[in-house]
Amino acid sequence: MKTLTEILQTRRSTRKFDGRKPGRDVIEELLRLTFMAPSSKNTRSTRFMVVEDGETLAKISRMRDFGSAFLADAPCAIVVLGDTATDLWVDNAAISATILQLAAEQAGLASCWVHINGRPCRQAEPEGEQAGDYLRTFLPVPAGWEPLCVVALGYAAEPPRPRTAKDDSDKVIWVNG
Numbered sequence: 035m036k037t038l039t040e041i042l043q044t045r046r047s048t049r050k051f052d053g054r055k056p057g058r059d060v061i062e063e064l065l066r067l068t069f070m071a072p073s074s075k076n077t078r079s080t081r082f083m084v085v086e087d088g089e090t091l092a093k094i095s096r097m098r099d100f101g102s103a104f105l106a107d108a109p110c111a112i113v114v115l116g117d118t119a120t121d122l123w124v125d126n127a128a129i130s131a132t133i134l135q136l137a138a139e140q141a142g143l144a145s146c147w148v149h150i151n152g153r154p155c156r157q158a159e160p161e162g163e164q165a166g167d168y169l170r171t172f173l174p175v176p177a178g179w180e181p182l183c184v185v186a187l188g189y190a191a192e193p194p195r196p197r198t199a200k201d202d203s204d205k206v207i208w209v210n211g
C-alpha cells in the first residue's frame with residue numbers, strides 16, 4: 035500500500051480513463067474513509083451522490099462549457115455536496131473531496147475535481163445559469179443540499195505526469211520568537 039508521501043507525490047488530476055469501472059466495494063471503501071474527514075464542530079455536513087450511469091455522466095459533463103467535458107468519458111463520478119444548514123459546509127465539503135481524492139489514489143484509482151459551486155454554465159455569462167442549478171434539473175438533489183464539486187474517478191489511461199520541482203519558499207512565512 036502506498037505511503038501518504040507516495041500518495042501526495044504521485045496524485046495528478048486525471049481526465050483520461052481506461053474503460054474499467056471501479057467496483058461498488060471499492061467506491062464504498064472510499065466513502066467509508068472519506069466519512070472520517072474532519073469537519074467543523076464535527077458537523078459531518080458533507081453528502082455524496084455516486085453516478086455510474088453513462089447518460090447521466092454525459093449530462094453532468096455539459097454543466098459547464100469549460101473544464102467539465104471530459105466527465106462524459108469517466109466511468110464514475112461522485113458529486114460532493116454539503117448540507118447548507120451548516121455554516122462551514124463549503125469548507126467541510128472541500129476537505130472531504132480532497133480526502134476522497136487521496137483515498138482514491140491509495141486504491142489505485144485516478145481522479146479529478148471539477149468545480150460546481152459559484153461556477154456559471156457558460157464562461158462568457160457569469161451571471162447566467164449556474165452549474166449547480168443545471169444539475170438540479172436532472173439529479174435528485176434534496177432541498178438543503180448544495181453541490182460543491184464533482185470528483186471524477188476511474189483507472190488512468192496513461193501514467194501520471196511527473197511533478198516538476200517548484201520553489202514555493204516565497205509562499206511560506208516563518209514566525210519565530
Ligand SMILES: Cc1cc2nc3c(=O)[nH]c(=O)nc-3n(C[C@H](O)[C@H](O)[C@H](O)COP(=O)(O)O)c2cc1C
Nearest residue numbers: 045046047048049100101102146147148149150183
Ligand atoms: C477547487 C478546485 C477546482 C478545480 N476545478 C477543476 C475543473 O473544473 N476542471 C478540471 O478539469 N480540473 C479542475 N481542478 C483540478 C486542477 O486543475 C488541478 O488540481 C491543478 O491543475 C493541479 O494539478 P494536479 O491536481 O495534477 O496537481 C480543480 C481543482 C481544485 C482544487
